[in-house]
Amino acid sequence: MSPLRTRVLLAVALVAGVLTWVALDVVDGTGAAVPMPWTVPVLLVVLAVAVLSVGRPVRRWNQGHRDRPLDALRAARTVVVAQAAGVTGAALAGAYGGFVALLLPMLGIEVRRDRMLLALAAMAASLLLLVSGVVVERWCRLPPDDDADGRAGRPQGRRSGGQTGTSSREPGEGEVRRSAEYTPSGVSTPT
Secondary structure (H helix, E strand, O other): OOOOOHHHHHHHHHHHHHHHHHHHHHHHHOOOOOOOOOHHHHHHHHHHHHHHHHHHHHHHHHOOOOOOOOEHHHHHHHHHHHHHHHHHHHHHHHHHHHHHHHHHHHOOOHHHHHHHHHHHHHHHHHHHHHHHHHHHHHHOOOOOOOOOOOOOOOOEOEOOOOOEOOOOOOOOOOOOOOHHHOOOOOOOOOO
8 A cells, every 4th residue: 555645635635625616606606505514623623533543553563562462454454544534634625725715705794704714624624634644644654674584563464575464373363364264164275
């Protein structure tokens, strides 16, 4: 899985912002009001904190606090959640940025000003979600190999090449079998 790239996140934010601005301009021209609930910024901050809390065990493991084994599947899921948070945060920041751009010329109208402040708060919370996703993704990067065979510094079930796989021994507590190797008797069959 490749890491998030700044150019991709900027492109997502820009496209979302332009599409939102165009769509809201059309809707605003009809006289319909676009709802802007106050719960959106709060929910986005809660999501950012949740992403950080999901990534914390992986960070601790990478920093050397290895009192418990780290399941490779959990680490992989953490990376996926972090990347999803980063892309979602970029898209929402762009969308709320487009909303702010639409409302900016109408600051004289009190209702529009209040909605713009909520959109600014949502944009800031979206940026927080974006940053938390990028930070947790960086926390999930494997540390450099500690020894020649590439085993130290890796989660269980990982080879030095970064590919998940199995070794010649039976999986231990907390390790995951690949579905192709599972048999009802619990014994691996050679292929």
